[in-house]
Amino acid sequence: MTGWSQALSAHPGSAGGELQTFTGNRGLQLEEPLIFEQDSPGHCGVDLPEPPAHRCRLGGLERQGPIGLPGLSEPQVVRHFTRLSQKNYAIDSGLYPLGSCTMKHNPRLNEKLARLPGFADLHPLQPEATVKGALELIDTLAHWLKTLTGMPAVALSPAAGAHGELCGMMTIRAALTAQGDPRQRILVPESAHGTNPATAAICGYAIDPIAANARGRVDLAALKAKLGPDVAALMLTNPNTCGLFEDEILEIAAAVHAAGAFFYCDGANFNAIVGRVRPADLGIDALHLNLHKTFSTPHGGGGPGSGPVALAASLAPHAPLPWVVHGDAGLALVEQAKGPAAASIGRLKGFHGQMGMFVRALSYMMSHGADGLRQVAEDAVLNANYLRVRLAGALSQSYPGACMHEVLFDDRFLKDTGVTTLDFAKALIDEGFHPMTMYFPLVVHGALLIEPTETESKASLDQFADTVNALAARARAGDGERFHAAPLLTPRRRLDETAAARKPVLRWRPQAQRKEAAE
């Protein structure tokens, strides 16, 4: 498909002619095969000595055949992954306005400190006397999180937000069971993250959705009508996924508590209120925090995360193992469900939690301090509202008025243009921006949820707003073809997701590749 013979031929749907090259590369856009297609058998990127003489003790379980891994030298491996990295967009490259994902700058100091041998080169089963500094770090992080939430306890072991939800809902079920009845239903607003109902289901509960009112918030009357003695908890995100603060939250909490149920809060959007509002003052009983959102630990292309859960006094005895406690001889690890931890739900993951993420998050918090964290919330909300007013003329805001850290639009502004939310997002890619969250939350049609975060400058916001406004004008001007074809300028254009799911190819296989080449 490549070569000068195709030079300057126009691709179907492309805006203009595109230069074809022999290599398929286009300047800095470099094609890169799989490592399995670069195999030099026997080659190795690590120099290891011959094993010393020894009497084999594998008990006859030796691997018989080859594994099938390719052999590459270090320069080949470094080039391969460098080229792959260059096919990614990242917060380091530009604005990444994914709503409810909080893509903020990841300070490099945090990376440096997490790699200190005293933290990174520490084994979880070392004698306690050799890890006192690690326990101190965990305890210090817990103190910051407890102070910021106003809640008396925090469970640190959950590995991500959804794991934190699981932790929170398990403690709630354990507390209700201890009272004699775990109850049956969990109330979940329709705008909730998918993890909320999925988590509640894992804990053995039936999910009962709650409608939103015309203002994009929980309908208090509908909530009250659904509350009853069989309701275990309400799972609410606040600020919610429409980017709005639940302004009747005190009434919601009172109603939930009056029914003998617990109030769980998804803290994915804590960035909007950190340092300004304490969840405890809103009547919340359990709240998970995503250290990889509010507290800047890097998303890493999908993890690792960390999802500590702040707990009210009524839930704290059920917190998962291990606990770090203040004992007679200073800080100590509690690893067994007995004594003060007898009511613990048990262990939720191996070892003590995401220590590497704890170091990064604490470094972030100490850098900001009480003053900086409050400024984070204020700038995040300011940036989102600035985009809201800058985009108000061109886009259709779903719920009028001020928003919190993110602003929700729907696809009414694209009505009769033939351009969908997906098309619009893909066109934004050609302009050098990562798109906003699309088609979520589900409560509005063709949602576009924009969260700029506090680490964008005004100039960056202006450039984004100018671009979105220009694209909206272009869509309305009838340039639908350009949108359907987008993106045109990325290493790959639109990918066929339907075909991928219909006949899944989930790994490289030598035979399949040969067969494919023959076709």
Next chain:
Amino acid sequence: MRYLPLTPGDRRDMLAAIGVGSIDGLFTDVPKAAWRDGLVDLPLAQGELEVERALRRMAAKNVAAGSAPFFIGGGVYRHHVPAAVDHLIQRGEFLTSYTPYQPELAQGTLQSLFEFQTQVGLLTGMEVANASLYDGATACAEAVAMAHRITRRGKAVLSGGLHPHYREVCTTYAQFSGLEVGSLAATPGATEKFDIDDNTACVVVQNPDFFGELRDWSALATRCHAAGALLVVVVTEIVSLGAVKSPGEMGADIVAAEGQSLGNALNFGGPHVGLFACREQHVRQMPGRLVGQTTDAEGRRGWVLTLSTREQHIRREKATSNICTNAGLCALAFTIHTALLGEAGLTRLARLNHAAACILADRLAAVPGIDIVNQSFFNEFTVRLPKPAAPVVAALAEYGVLGGVPLSRLYPERDDLADLLLVAATETVTDDDMTQFAHALTEALR
């Protein structure tokens, strides 16, 4: 504040553009009763130098594994990670990108995960692998839940040789899902008898088992399949698969493993990377993200997240798991380290580990009063001391040796295991380390 680009002038201009007099005007939906006018009671902002000084102080109170002769394993292993691995995963395009929901902007992450899935499939001997879970223990709990979905049977049987944390995580999850989990008692070195009936969803075993013994589970696989149950094989030391028969060759239906050993630091227990693989016929019951191959609008090969209808963001309460964020960057480190090693490197690394453990076993066997419990092992084995192991390990630490895991730490209720010590040796252990260990142990037992 160095991380905040807005200037006071920007803030004034932006508030004016929005049409509110002050920032408080944007927080009016917060009930007045929950307003906090002052700062929370925490220290104020600090520069890099001050923060680094404070955290270095804490780090200095720990004994880093690399600063002492080190023989601790128990599910987390200290290996040499080539310098290129950490350099590459810190490239901002990998480090600071999100889950690859926009495939045109994430082909780098997607292709590397496709390579990860392939490597995990090859190592475990399984047909398909997902794009990672949190860690080995949660992968094990997900495997049990998956076996329950596939067989629609209500009971899981856990081997006594399963890592105690994995057993505990399975038990925690099961309390809430209603699945019955039966766990056999830990019997280091002994052969287990598994009761499999028509309500058994799966049997969960480990190789090498928690005490380091190598186990061929092929016969058990046959028994499970004859009874309509699935065999879940756990691997906590993935490097072992460079030398040892894979779970796939033994007939495993699901493999749940810990991938920390390749590319990842000890990190005091996290983050690590859960590996999860199964037979192709069960792929639609798998938890977690999957990357699949496809083509773009110009017919070129590319990658996307696929089979998402299993997942929470589409299926909500009917999803196969609630997992969203997984262990992406740790999976990338695993992929880069494995790519650097290749076939020749990984098999040699495995043999180096085995050789180190064999030599250490011989050295320790020469210490008066010590018995090696294992018949076979890879890079970790159990020794019986003439007295309780916990105070001996504390005494070893006083001598500057981090000398293994006393089983009493993980089985405090089992007096019969109190004299047992779990000892690991990887390629990082030197001959001098072994000499110091044997000497310190002799002294500690005196």
